[in-house]
Amino acid sequence: MIQSIIVFLFILGLTVGSFLNVVAYRSVHGGSIVSGSSKCPHCKHTLRALDLIPIASFLLLRGQCRYCHKKISVRYPLVEAASGLLFLYVGYHWYVVAGSFILSFDSIFYLIFLLFIVSVLLALFITDLVDGLLPNVITLPAIGVAALYKIYLVVFGSITIVGLGVDLLVAFLMAAIFFGLVYFSGERALGGGDVKLAFLIGLFVGWPSILVGLFIGFLTGGLASVMLLLIGKKRFGDTVPLGPFLTIGALSALFWGPQILEFYVKSML
Ligand SMILES: [Zn+2]
Structure with missing residues (x-):
């Protein structure tokens, strides 16, 4: 049971990491955080689902935009990986350290709160490091x-x-x-x-x-x-x-x- 929860959290973390890249970019450069499709920052071509798979797309496209072949920053897959690992660690912490692996409202809320805080911290880490904001x-x-x-x-x-x-x-x-x-x-x-x-x-x-x-x-x-x-x-x-x-x-x-x-x-x- 806990293994499947942790694997699920890791995959969720990779996906959230991809979203956090968007949040970090748009919170500084403008644009709606929750809506609007992702575009290549160079050629503005709309990216499709196949271009947005966490880490895998970057590797398959060898770090280049599929349309204009400009380099994609290595920051994107790094943030996705960091987010995946953080979510995985949150699952471990929740299970072992906090010892709250009882599926009560309290323990689920605690898990969600931890995942939320970790995501916020990662987004702020990026915006301050990249843009000083x-x-x-x-x-x-x-x-x-x-x-x-x-x-x-x-x-x-x-x-x-x-x-x-x-x-x-x-x-x-x-x-x-x-x-x-x-x-x-x-x-x-x-x-x-x-x-x-x-x-x-x-x-x-x-x-x-x-x-x-x-x-x-x-x-x-x-x-x-x-x-x-x-x-x-x-x-x-x-x-x-x-x-x-x-x-x-x-x-x-x-x-x-x-x-x-x-x-x-x-x-x-
Ligand atoms: Zn492009």
């Missing part, structure tokens, strides 16, 4: 969904109202920290999008896992900046967007927050 059209609805899910948890007794209050406090603190960073640092690579992303992450990660999220976010961001300096891709004083690293921190906190904290506390003693 964290579009409101993604962050604001995601904050709405996360808030609704938390309210559902309170109404059905999975968390207390105090627990929700703490999560909200964490969210506002995160937003305040990033507002401060944007305001006082004058960093070109930081903006209002980071404040909203920080709020979203604070809300769904909550206390104390948010500490792991922040730590991993700043650590990976710092390491990546140093690497880019060393290989000469960036010069000192150039900016690197923080959003992609915040999403990596958020995913780590979501999947391994309690374990990483426990490891840290134990190694301190």
